[in-house]
Amino acid sequence: MSDAHHEEQSAIKTPKQLIVAVLAGFLVPIICIILLVQYVTNVQKVGAGSEGQTAEAIAARLKPVGDEGFTFKDVNAPRVFLTGEEVFKSTCSACHATGAAGAPKVGDAAAWGPRLAVGEDKVIGFALSGLRAMPAKGGNPDLDDVEVARAVVYMVNQSGGKFKEPEVPAPAAAATADTSASAAAVASTASAPAAK
Template sequence: MSDAHNEEHQSAIKTPKQLIVAIAAGFLVPIICIVLLVQYVTHDKKVGAGSDSQTAEAVTARISPVADAGFTFKDVNAPKQLLAGEEVFKSTCAACHAAGVAGAPKVGDAGAWGPRIAAGFDKVLDHALHGLRAMPAKGGNPDLDDVEVARAVVYMANQSGGKFKEPAVPAPAAATAAASAASEPVTK
């Protein structure tokens, strides 16, 4: 029984040569694993010192103001430039009327626009200005002037088989007041 008990507790290392190999492997295997891991981690190009992230162009792009990227600045004190119907369509109306979102009639679809065109320009313009069902007033852009909305309605309706006339631009109130003041005789 003691022989069986001793056989269970015997090691795989039976000679001094096997012991030296086991000790050497115990030191070399972790060192090789560490070297390979360091090679793997440092192999890719790093962003930072020594890369192109420190070039003058990269630094300028990183510290430039966010507001300069893709924005058009407008002078709010300048007189308003009224947009054409196609421009208003592209900037505001196309989101729904180009794809027919939420039941909006697609531009160019004469079947969908036919009943609206038959109702008349004033009715279609009223719906565009004040909203109808899922469409908000002025297409959701309150900065649009009524004339711009009317131009967009004419553009979309005419692209879809209508024959509406382009709306006239009303004269500015200041210009008409100045013109009427100049035509009155001065009395002392």
């Protein structure tokens, strides 16, 4: 057997074809890369950080994280008591609007009847100290006793009762007097001539 039968035939038979094949091997990938770069960079894209130097972006970055979603209270300001309806909506409605855990629903005179029979002071006392499944102050320890009493009166009066709205304590007037006295003292020291 001769070796000629097993020789493989090449597609490149002349030196000119060899030069074209070598050039095509280099040029085709380069052209493909150039076309891909053109395709990717053709769309106008805003890079990350391009908008980072605007006044709004700088203010958002410098804003304290603790400010997000919190309302700061001035502890030195006179206390503003919530109304009974506000306390009911924020704290009491979870159980007293739905009747959860055996709580009497607001507006249900039959459910509130036995509770009203024990008297206003006892009903408010139960709300302040807790009763069965209800925690003290409805589970909101930030509520003042007056606010809890207002919520009880609101619920009872919505359910056919005739409880009297509790009085707001008077320390707010004393705090206002203290504030005005300290402001007058500051004003008198500011107006006094400086000693030489």
